[in-house]
Amino acid sequence: MIRHLFRLVWNRRKRNGLVMVEILVSFLLLCGISTMGSSFLLNWNEPMGFDRRDVWAISVNSGPYHSLNEDAKLSVRRQFGRIEEAVRNRPDVVAASMQTNVPYTNSRWRTTFEVNGEQVHVGVLQATREMPEVLRLELVEGEFFGENGGGEEEPVLVTQDYARKLFPDESAVGRLIPRKESDDGDSVEDDNPRQRIVGVIRPYRGRGEHRASEPQIVRQIDWETFRGFPPRDLLVRVRPGAPAALEEELLRTASAIAPGWSFTLTRMDDMRTRLLREAMLPLLLFAVVALFLILMVGLGLIGVLWQSVIRRTDEIGVRRAMGATADGVRRQLLGELLALTSISVLAGSVLYLQLPFLGLLQEPGKVVACALGSSLLVMYGFVILCGLYPSWLATRIEPARALGYE
Amino acid sequence: MFENYLKVALKVLARRRFFTFISLFGISFTLVVLMVLTAVVDHVLAPKPPQVNIDRTLRISYMLESGENVEWNGEPGFGFLDRYCRDLPGVEMMSIVGGTTSVVGYPEGRRTDLKLRHTDGVYWDAYDFRFLEGAPYTREDDRVGRPVAVITEAASREYFGESPAVGQSIALSGRTYEVLGVVANVSPVYDLAYSDVWVPIGTIPDPSFREALMGSFEGVLVAESRDAFPAIRDDFAARLERVTFPPEDEFSKLEGFPMTPIETVAVKFFSDRPSRNALRKFTGMVAALVLAFMLLPAINLVNVNLSRIYERTSEIGVRKAFGASSRHLIHQFVLENVVLCLVGGVIGLVLSAAVLAAVNASGLVPYAHFTVSLRVFVVGIALATFFGILSGLFPAWRMSRVHPVAALKGETG
Known part of the structure; x- marks a missing residue:
């Protein structure tokens, strides 16, 4: 069954190629966001090693x-x-x-x-x-x-x-x-x-x-x-x-x-607020832009799948006529989509894992694993969400009409 | 012909609304991001008060001092600017400007945090501030080190409340100045023009900075016109050769050049040696980032376009059968895509204006007034067209290759 799905995807590789590239790029983008997110969350609860409360800093300009x-x-x-x-x-x-x-x-x-x-x-x-x-x-x-x-x-x-x-x-x-x-x-x-x-x-x-x-x-x-x-x-x-x-x-x-000399006094609480705000702002902007990009990809994916269901009406009609259930058709379409996603995601994971190996990403393994895991989860979930409506459309195809389709 | 293409394009857009929506969503979002960026850059570099002379300004802001085993990158010192950079040919005026430091004041026991900048008297001619009260300090004030200050409206309100500030004294980080003038608030994006409080360089008590070749000052050269830039740079390079170093100093060479404001941004970004190539490297990097950002939206649009094209195979077949060449078809479909992108561009412009208004209102960048200027509009339209061609070429080419007989039958390759 799984091999069959991959063969279907392979046979349509020309048409699927760009979709796969698109999923690959969005996946890498997701990896980027979740690396930052995981690094933040995992660090946040660790002890600081010092106590900032009631500490004031006087900077001395001599x-x-x-x-x-x-x-x-x-x-x-x-x-x-x-x-x-x-x-x-x-x-x-x-x-x-x-x-x-x-x-x-x-x-x-x-x-x-x-x-x-x-x-x-x-x-x-x-x-x-x-x-x-x-x-x-x-x-x-x-x-x-x-x-x-x-x-x-x-x-x-x-x-x-x-x-x-x-x-x-x-x-x-x-x-x-x-x-x-x-x-x-x-x-x-x-x-x-x-x-x-x-x-x-x-x-x-x-x-x-x-x-x-x-x-x-x-x-x-x-x-x-x-x-x-x-x-x-x-x-x-x-x-x-x-x-x-x-x-x-x-x-x-x-x-x-x-x-x-001149002296300036700052409370460490204020220094902390300022530093965290400065650190968060660019990340927040990046995350918002990235989420919009992924949303855009999702909409595009729905469109492409929808169109492909319409184009494959006759094929689906034949399957229905030969006794395939609506559920079977839906499973096939979602399965193809998942096979396609898996290829992209696999390539994406390999690319992403190069970063720590090449020393371009200096985060501990825990962060990398966490980021990769959550990206995989979100990517598969997101793709299935995008595939739900088009695959439901496919189940509505009536064999009799489909076979007469021109 | 062109009119027909346009008619067909609009018809097609109206036919499958969901696809049109997807395309427009992607296009306008992409353009919003790029146009907001353009608006910010435009705002920072536009010759508007107080930086009215920015078009003909060169800055001596980043130098490299080196010796046998040591290198020091950073701002030039007062001594270097004062002794070696005055009276360059083609320079109308030169101002020496210090960096900002944080200072605190305690009016009536309340804590007030302000930024303070040391400048000479020429500064007030090189920049055009709007004075709400009083006047700036003069070159003579700077020479004798008179403890006077110019403050912004916001600083005045914070420190003195509603009462007029001119003539009162302001105590900041242990030093007291008499307020001479109050200017309109300045946004931090205006770099050297930004501060809350300005005081003369002459008020710095410790005189050791007057000799330093490197330090924390910048020279602002307002040239007679941009045409004078090459001559200024040449003369500056010749003067660098004549710099003498203190005998016990480990440094023996000074490098750098007067930079345009945008070059300053590029050189400081790499914070490497001051190189003439920095700007080229910087623009190359920005262009690469913009292209990388446009990649995903472009692939997405190509995908949607390809899907759309499949449903138009019979139309293509008919046109081909009646003698339309591939070139004609490519023209038509790229044009359709450009029309689509321009529609997206217009939506993007409206959205950008909304985003910028929200940024202005949020106080994220204090006292900034980002707007969709004519320049931003032109850049937006240019980007939309470029994006349209970029994402239209591949589907158009794929489509033009469809064999007419197959197309008429409704098959696609």
Whole structure:
């Protein structure tokens, strides 16, 4: 039966070809929407790894930094330290710390590590002492770094996802982070102290609820010896229900220390709302356009099937005259449609699965499977829906009239 | 002849309403998406206030500074613009404009979030803002660093309520400015013309930016006419050769060129090195995306058309038997399809106007007034015709190949 259906489709391949292309393209479009949808839904309920409530971010604009000489750079950094201390001492402030890779922003410090032949992007979260308290990071094992030891080795924290990549089978605490190796096998960057993992924290999802976590390495900042670009954001945890007047007071405190700089305060709740809105809008637009396209394809499909039923009146008439039931005719037409869809969908699935293999789609397998599954379900359901009316029309064909049809 | 084709086309459309509906639905939807996009682009690039000079504007907005092992892409610095870019030949005026930063004010304890932009005094001549109150700050204000500001109507209402703003002082992120003027609200799509508050560059306290070759400023060159563009670019390239770098600097080379506004969009989109090819690459990409978007509607229309053609085989047979050539038939059916697409195009225009009105009303893009302009109309009609030819050729060709004898019998290949 099934082989027969495929043969019928094959015999009419010239006429069916474009319909199949159309179904293929719509299927790929569906895969696109459902990949985004699955990625959103699967990420949404995962824990964030930090607590955004009652956190305010003060962005510090101190002017150009990299063009300054070393002395001027140091005095800028000391100024950062003084501002932190002053803000920390205000009433209603629980903790304050400057840091990079602030949650709900798009700017990121990253480095790329090769772990067991795989390229891993690792966020470099540089922060001062109170940062774990500001963001309420959760320890999985080990400890937060207390006072900076200043020894030969640098104590660092890593997130759980990074720890698993580095040391899949054992505890990461107490281990050294492997050095990058240069092409000839020697380790590079020898003037930097080696980094020892003192604690492992939960995966950090600073890019927002809709994105997966990104491995992070957390380095503690000492303003005296810091090198590179310093963070520009001071994160402050305030007591729940702190008054709006505190915002102005914190800004005044900071301005009093560095009168020439400018400061902006944003509540992390607002940053989150803004980021999510910015992320959702283009996706929403894409989804609306794609759904309209698929609706259009559906209408077109109904038209094409309808026309083909009319054209095949005599064939269907013969089948009815030879004793086929109305149900049998309907089943044949829907079966042909499903056979046709299966060919397209199979080609579509093969094409779609190329994306993760070629590295063009960097979503975990769970998302890909979920997206493919839901696309298949929706596509078959949709095609059957489109075929219902034309196949019902076919069952209405009376054999006597059909055989006399010209 | 043409009239007959048209008559037949309209008759056919009226015959099978459901098919006509399917075709028109697809065509008008496709054109709505494309026309709304065109309307947005047209709105952003049209020479309307405040960007009245956009047609003859070049921007120095994206440079590449490089040394032996380092590269830095980004906006040029004030020092470079001030020292090397003044008095280019054919340039009527040059304005130096900073980026926007977020600032907060607390009028009577309420929190107010605003965008602030640093500009020089020439800015107010390069752009044509509508002043509701007061006047802009001058070049002299900028030179001496007078703490004054121009704000928008919306910012004025938010900060001062109903009372007039001119002459009052506004405190933003720890600094206080005297308000000199209030301008009509500006939409964020106007890029360098957009902000809530403008203050002179001279008010920036830390003077280190005055020397920087790279930084966060842009140069706006208003040329005497577009014809002066090549000369400006040539002279600019010659000046790049003369740039001197601080002795301890790791950088030794500066690249870039004055770009038209659309080139700026393209170069920033790729955020790669400033390349003259960026615009070509960008338009190529946009064209490819538009074609890809039109692919599905086109296949759909071809399918529906093919189905329609099967029911007209006897008509084709008759025409062929009476000597119509394949070419004639192809002409006729492509024309029919174009007529169909133009009808869809008109529906699409009406729908686009509705969509744009909804976008304007929703406040999705603040203070924007997207409209279906004449240019959008022309583009819409052109797209409809192109789409009609694209989706009409294949069915017409298939149809023209039908053998007359078979066609008369009602068979199709």
